[in-house]
Amino acid sequence: MLGFICYFVSKIFFKNLRTFPKEDTVKIGLKLAALLAIVFSLGRIGYAVQESRTQYPWWLKNxxxxxxxxxxxxxxxxxxxxxxxxxxxxxxxxxxxxxxxxxxxxxxxxxxxxxxxxxxxxxxxxxxxxxxxxxxxxxxxxxxxxxxxxxxxxxxxxxxxxxxxxxxxxxxxxxxxxxxxxxxxxxxxxxxxxxxxxxxxxxxxxxxxxxxxxxxxxxxxxxxxxxxxxxRPLSADQVKERMVADRLFPKHLLQFGAATNRFGTGVNRFVSGKTMPIFWGGLAEVEKGYAARYQQNVFHGKKIFALDLGLSAGQWRSIGQKTSFVTFSAFPQFRFVLLRSKPADFYFSYSLAGPTYITKSEINGHQTGKRFTFQDLMGAGLYAGRQKEFNFEVGIGHYSNGNLFPRNAGIKIPLTFSAGYVFW
The missing domain is CATH 2.40.160.20 (Porin)
Structure with missing residues (x-):
């Protein structure tokens, strides 16, 4: 199964990377490798100093x-x-x-x-x-x-x-x-x-x-x-009661994803329109791109809710003028497990207002503000395998500065297909 994931991810990424200039690919590859090494180390350190994932972390207490x-x-x-x-x-x-x-x-x-x-x-x-x-x-x-x-x-x-x-x-x-x-x-x-x-x-x-x-x-x-x-801090009984669910919520998740506009942006338009306004669109549309994300669980409930903190890096190319740009983000991730079964656990995830550094402020002729912006994500996925160690997810994304700056065209990230591995 792990071999299949590696093959699947490599096919997507190597095909996608060939569409970017060679010098950009090398630079982003080096930055991405360095980022993932740093965030994985910080994640391990952060988990070591946290007493329990069933108690609010120190920075959320009160x-x-x-x-x-x-x-x-x-x-x-x-x-x-x-x-x-x-x-x-x-x-x-x-x-x-x-x-x-x-x-x-x-x-x-x-x-x-x-x-x-x-x-x-x-x-x-x-x-x-x-x-x-x-x-x-x-x-x-x-x-x-x-x-x-x-x-x-x-x-x-x-x-x-x-x-x-x-x-x-x-x-x-x-x-x-x-x-x-x-x-x-x-x-x-x-x-x-x-x-x-x-x-x-x-x-x-x-x-x-x-x-x-x-x-x-x-x-x-x-x-x-x-x-x-x-x-407010949970009682000792509440913490102990939820600790039995630790194995139900992954501690660390490493994901690689590829975005493509081949299927259009109908999902983006539907969830940002009048019918179901639960997400955001954007004037600048991405044609294709790839991203790597690391997430660490910092808090979870008994069966359904989990709060993760994550870091991500992405390389994107817009429709039209083919503008290439890079994003580096820190973000909270809210995950709701909707169905648990022996073969797989299915979930819905939502992330908003993740502080982001973006390398371009004009994309496809649209002014998106400054180099500081926010990342928003929404998706659905599953954990599979004997230990629920394999992850597959489909989602969409959005970047905008939340109108902190007068110019805020917004960036629409189309369907992104991700595969990941869980580290317990």
Whole structure:
């Protein structure tokens, strides 16, 4: 079986590598070999210092994430910009707020990375509504939070820190209605939380960012209601109960994959469209490429859920102008085992916001931002073999900077076929 995997991977990769310039292939091969050696060593060291995969790792203990939906008020009007009477503006009020990761350093102080955006972008259009141009605007924040407990399960908090506002250009008839903007500012907020149990809280909160005259950007106020998931340390009984499932979740996984546009991008379009908007597309499309990934399991539940950390390297070539570029990423991987059987275990995996270095900022004529971006992955696969040591997976990918920068065309990675081996 192992010989079959090696043969399968070598056939895919050597055929794919021949389509890239020889000098690029050599350079990427050397970088890839060095990266895999480093990440495999770090993975072994990281696992050695971790007490148990059934307890939250030290960097996740007392951390939290949250998601909320609410109302966002940013009084955009034509008076902010140099427009004429033919143009009107529509400002949708519904917004979402997401805390990517927060950590409680004490009972009264925490810090967090948050993201705020409207569900639909501001749209500028003629009086009859055709044509139109949208101006994506979002906010990222790094804030500290001070919490004061009240009686019972209720607590109040105040937060403040750095906010980064990013706004894209909007044009009609070759004329810029709104210019790009990307600037730091002050973000403040307050709110209340209601503790349901050790894991879940209900949160009502609001944030405010002042106007910026230099960029003709009005003030922003947003109020949201949502849920908080707390990763408080598990009890000794919970840890012991889950340890019997250690053999059900691989410790280390090494994968090699080949991407191809031969089957089109129908899957990408379906999961990023209105029917099932659970992933992202992109204006820059990849024709073919290959990637190597290493993943280490750092936490798992009893039967279904597993959290891995991974590093990856990829070489890609775009459709059209045949732009070649390279990516190096660190990423979290959420894995859900949907079916377990003697021949194979089947799973669904999802990864988002993996910090990435990308060697090109213009791909196929599309501006994708800076050299820093994020990697997102989604796929389905299986573990097979006597010890479930062989891995096969099919997935798609996406790179974009999450609108941290005004130009964010996004990169669409087509179907990627991967084979891997598990190290226990």
């Amino acid at each position: 951390s939290y994430i949250d998601f909320g939906v609410g109302y966002q008020h940013y009084p955009v009007s034509l008076g902010h910009f140099n427009t004429d009477s033919r143009i009107s503006v529509r400002v949708p009020p519904l917004s979402v707020r997401l805390t990517l990761l927060g950590h409680n350093f004490s009972k009264s102080f925490s810090a967090q990375i948050m993201y705020l955006r409207p569900v639909k972008w501001v749209v500028y259009h003629e009086i009859d509504g055709i044509p139109s141009a949208r101006s994506p605007t979002n906010i990222a924040g790094l804030t500290g939070r001070w919490t004061t407990p009240l009686q019972g399960p209720v607590s109040l908090y105040w937060e403040g820190g750095l906010g980064v506002v990013t706004r894209n250009r909007a044009s009609l008839y070759g004329r810029n209605l709104v210019e790009e903007a990307n600037y730091p500012t002050v973000l403040t907020g307050l709110g209340a939380k209601y503790r349901l149990n050790r894991v879940w809280d209900i949160q009502l909160g609001g944030v405010y960012l002042p106007p910026k005259k230099k960029f003709h950007q009005p003030s922003t106020m947003a109020v949201s209601l949502g849920a908080v998931f707390n990763m």
